Amino acid sequence: MIEIKDLEKTYAGGSRALDHIDLELHPGEIVGLFGPNGAGKTTLMKCIFGYLRYNGKITLDGDPVTRKNIARLSFGTCEHSFFPGITADDHALFYRDHFETFDERRFRVLMDFFGLPTDRKIRHMSAGQQNQFEVIMALCQGADYIFLDEPFAGNDIFNREDFYKVLLGMLGPGEMLMLSTHLIEEVSGLISRAVLLDKGKIIGDRQISELEEEGTSLVGCIKAAYSYRPDRVYEALDQLSPEGQ
């Protein structure tokens, strides 16, 4: 279990990216992390890895996250965390040498399934292919806790739906997946839990099964949480139109 207690991250200018976050992540969960841009989704993930300095406590099965256990976490970023100058096969060699849990068979299956070339330098792949490759490496590292940050930007809907199904087929009961995305409706069937972030605070943390009991859709829950006002567009247009002046 990953336990996050009282996590706080303030940048030098004084802006608070994360404001006293408490969160637990358990094996077997598929967690959707939602929130507008700047809500702190990426910052939260980076703090868990220790890529950013923070105040508060983050533990993995009771221990702090250090080089000794960090290989149990993997991260598919939207910042291209691969080596652009080498091929996918070379990446497999690198991961095999550096991560004992690297799953080469899963790697071959996924590369093949998505039709990605294994002998081309990553920088020569298209943007969509690079995104897919990024996600594949995060899934094959052999981590127990997988974090994907906006993983499907740049991929068409067919690829995305295939990805969701592959994830469902592949993830074992001991694995946790957290993915941050704007595609709420698409992932609503896939996830088991929704965590909503706004201006650095968690404003909602619901089990999908609870929402189903209540009869609320995920989109409905999110709109309510962010106080979405459907008539604000109407009001703005009203002000702009000649009659409104």
Add this chain to the structure above:
Amino acid sequence: MISFKEFRPDGNTPIYLQIVDYVRRGIAFGGIPDGDELPSRRALSVLLGINPNTVQRAFGMLEEEGLISSSHGVTSTVTAPPRRVEELREEFLASDVKAAAAMLKRSGLSLEQAAALLAAYWEEAEK
């Protein structure tokens, strides 16, 4: 093996209820025979792109209704003797017809007008 090819989720009701409904209708209206096997929870989860917990809920509910039974903990089979099928059919018929009656009433039709409309479209209607 029950095919879920025709399963089309809508965004309104919870997915687990839609799965339960799909199986109940299939049993009631003949698509799914007694003793037929369901896909495993994992297979259905992958097929539909739905979290396995949701599939589990649907299966749990079907088991509670006595419509399926899980043997060996992995696969489930349909348990729907003819009497049960008949019950289900009547349930669906009742609720579908009730809904239609309410809709027709809301449109302001009288019973005779509604019956005439029904007769008019009876021939065209697909089975």
Add this chain to the structure above:
Amino acid sequence: MKRKIIMSPPGINGGSTAALIAASAVVFILLLSAGAGDTIEGIREGWEDVVPLDSILAGKFAGTWIHAALCAALAVRNYRSFRTEGQSIYVMKRVKSSSEIHVMSLAIPLIGAVIGFAAAIGLMYAYRGSYISASAFGQLTEYNTFSIWRALL
């Protein structure tokens, strides 16, 4: 499972590393050989006018420092490569050994710099040797002191 020791950041163009090293070696050699002619002249004159060896050699080893600066630049480029055109630094931070990134970034530059300085020192001792044997005055101990080390600067 055999671990390969990777000597440079993955995918960093081996060609540009080699080019950098070749270019600095060329500069190094050119400066030294330009100095060699003067030095031999100086040693002969030193033979007649007692010119101390360190003043003959002064400045002749500038090439070594240029080479060292190029090696340092290579190290900087290697470190930066994990944060440009992609953030492979995130992967490197998950790898068990925290020294991995340093080995990758510093191996070739350090080896280059060591070779550069070793070559300079070797050459310097060679000149010292010729000076001693070529000049009668070179036999005198005041002229073949450790002060020749100043020539490196």
